[in-house]
Amino acid sequence: MKSETPATGIMKKAEYSDAVWYEVECECGSKDHYHSIWVEADPDTKSVSVSIATESKTDWWSTTVDQNPRVDNEMVYWIWSWAAHILNETVRRSRLIWNILFRGYVKYDSYVILNRQQALNYADTLHKAVKEVDKER
Numbered sequence: 743m744k745s746e747t748p749a750t751g752i753m754k755k756a757e758y759s760d761a762v763w764y765e766v767e768c769e770c771g772s773k774d775h776y777h778s779i780w781v782e783a784d785p786d787t788k789s790v791s792v793s794i795a796t797e798s799k800t801d802w803w804s805t806t807v808d809q810n811p812r813v814d815n816e817m818v819y820w821i822w823s824w825a826a827h828i829l830n831e832t833v834r835r836s837r838l839i840w841n842i843l844f845r846g847y848v849k850y851d852s853y854v855i856l857n858r859q860q861a862l863n864y865a866d867t868l869h870k871a872v873k874e875v876d877k878e879r
């Protein structure tokens with residue numbers, strides 16, 4: 743298996759003489775999971791740097807109260823779901839606030855899932871981008 747051109751799952755967002763910007767999408771299809779890659783040559787230090795950014799979200803999947811109650815009445819279900827959502831969101835945010843206030847940091851997990859082809863494309867894109875911006879000097 744070889745890397746592809748154009749590469750599946752890797753999008754070139756912008757290109758400059760000394761820098762290039764890519765976005766790597768997650769295989770699950772969510773726009774919330776991605777890597778934003780910035781490869782840049784610095785003429786002053788004569789080095790190339792690669793920045794990989796991800797966006798972190800709250801642990802929105804965690805629940806204190808079930809948001810899908812087993813009730814037949816549609817009105818009761820709707821009110822219960824709404825109240826449970828508000829409560830769950832309040833608990834999640836309160837935990838974050840508590841951790842920042844008393845620990846000074848918050849821990850996040852962030853994932854991007856790549857299939858085999860994408861992983862090869864990712865590696866090759868990084869390899870090519872570093873070479874590309876490096877030859878500018």
Ligand SMILES: [Zn+2]
Nearest residue numbers: 768770772775
């Ligand atoms: Zn994902």
